[in-house]
Amino acid sequence: MVLAGAAHFVIENMGGLVRGIILHHYTSTMILITGAGGKTGRSLTAALSTVESVCAFVHREEHASLLKALGAKKVVLGDLRDLTAVREAIQGVRAIYHICPNMRPDEVEIGKLVINEAKNAGTEHFVHHSVLHPQIETMPHHWAKLRVEEMIFQSGIPFTILQPAPYMQNLQAGWKGITEEGVLRVPYAVDSKFSFVDLKDVAQAATIVLMEKDHKNAVYELAGTLPTTHREVAGMFSRALKREIRAEREEMETWKSRAAGLSAYAMENLIRMFEYYDAWGLAGNTKVLQWLLGKEPASLETFIEGMVRGN
Numbered sequence: 001m002v003l004a005g006a007a008h009f010v011i012e013n014m015g016g017l018v019r020g021i022i023l024h025h026y027t028s029t030m031i032l033i034t035g036a037g038g039k040t041g042r043s044l045t046a047a048l049s050t051v052e053s054v055c056a057f058v059h060r061e062e063h064a065s066l067l068k069a070l071g072a073k074k075v076v077l078g079d080l081r082d083l084t085a086v087r088e089a090i091q092g093v094r095a096i097y098h099i100c101p102n103m104r105p106d107e108v109e110i111g112k113l114v115i116n117e118a119k120n121a122g123t124e125h126f127v128h129h130s131v132l133h134p135q136i137e138t139m140p141h142h143w144a145k146l147r148v149e150e151m152i153f154q155s156g157i158p159f160t161i162l163q164p165a166p167y168m169q170n171l172q173a174g175w176k177g178i179t180e181e182g183v184l185r186v187p188y189a190v191d192s193k194f195s196f197v198d199l200k201d202v203a204q205a206a207t208i209v210l211m212e213k214d215h216k217n218a219v220y221e222l223a224g225t226l227p228t229t230h231r232e233v234a235g236m237f238s239r240a241l242k243r244e245i246r247a248e249r250e251e252m253e254t255w256k257s258r259a260a261g262l263s264a265y266a267m268e269n270l271i272r273m274f275e276y277y278d279a280w281g282l283a284g285n286t287k288v289l290q291w292l293l294g295k296e297p298a299s300l301e302t303f304i305e306g307m308v309r310g311n
């Protein structure tokens with residue numbers, strides 16, 4: 001419930017000045033972040049904890065102290081498929097930021113459980129961490145997010161859906177090949193076009209939609225860059241490292257042998273994702289994120305320069 005006396009703050013916690021967030025005062029202030037132990041949840045916990053109390057739902061004991069150190073006021077240890085654990089975590093929170101763990105065959109079931117419990121508890125605001133273009137049926141982890149979005153619409157809970165582009169941080173996985181061999185390898189066409197987004201901008205946008213009152217019943221695509229090819233990304237690494245880095249397509253069989261430790265579901269989904277990326281890339285538009293943040297989103301060139309400096 002929103003009470004009178006909204007205040008205007010400027011937050012600087014993400015390394016750059018962002019526009020003031022209109023903070024509203026709620027009777028219950030805590031916000032639950034599910035899937036909080038992963039890279040998305042950690043980034044959001046760090047940003048949101050500067051302005052609001054966070055309850056972090058984590059899967060592993062070692063993540064509890066990590067999330068506390070990032071600012072979480074409360075940590076619930078459990079499994080998102082466990083009704084009792086989810087019910088306990090939702091008690092007393094005013095909003096939920098739902099992050100489904102990556103590549104889950106039961107993403108729709110997990111979403112259903114969290115939405116039902118949110119509805120039963122009278123949660124005021126449900127924010128779903130979705131993905132850019134969940135409409136793509138040939139990518140099951142995108143399609144599952146669309147099904148969850150549909151359940152949210154039909155729950156009657158005021159919602160906001162955020163659909164982030166691939167994170168710039170994903171490029172860190174290729175660092176060894178870039179620095180040791182001078183090659184940025186991807187298992188799809190190096191001229192397919194992608195929009196990228198800095199996870200810090202995603203966390204900032206999430207904080208804004210959770211803290212301002214005007215973002216209910218909205219769906220926002222979060223892309224931080226214009227469509228860019230991996231050949232162009234390799235050029236950015238070349239400039240930042242002051243040596244030639246070339247983009248190269250990795251054969252699927254080579255990728256499969258490197259990815260041998262993945263679950264069968266993750267392996268199959270990633271292959272389908274690479275096939276889609278090969279044909280179509282994943283291109284979005286930066287206007288919505290720019291409007292939400294009140295500033296230009298982080299550029300890929302700047303992010304890569306930061307990577308090279310060791311940030």
Ligand SMILES: NC(=O)c1ccc[n+]([C@@H]2O[C@H](COP(=O)([O-])OP(=O)(O)OC[C@H]3O[C@@H](n4cnc5c(N)ncnc54)[C@H](OP(=O)(O)O)[C@@H]3O)[C@@H](O)[C@H]2O)c1
Pocket residue numbers: 035036037038039040041057058059060063078079080081099100101102103129130131132141163164165166167170
């Ligand atoms: N990466 C991108 O570019 C991108 C872009 C847009 C959207 N997304 C979406 O963002 C979401 C989060 O991705 P992420 O990379 O941040 O995830 P992540 O790093 O894989 O983190 C997921 C967290 O959830 C935990 N978890 C796993 N199974 C669980 C369960 N049954 N109950 C409770 N917690 C469980 C994991 O713990 P364990 O370590 O114990 O498994 C991990 O701490 C995904 O849905 C993804 O599709 C990603």
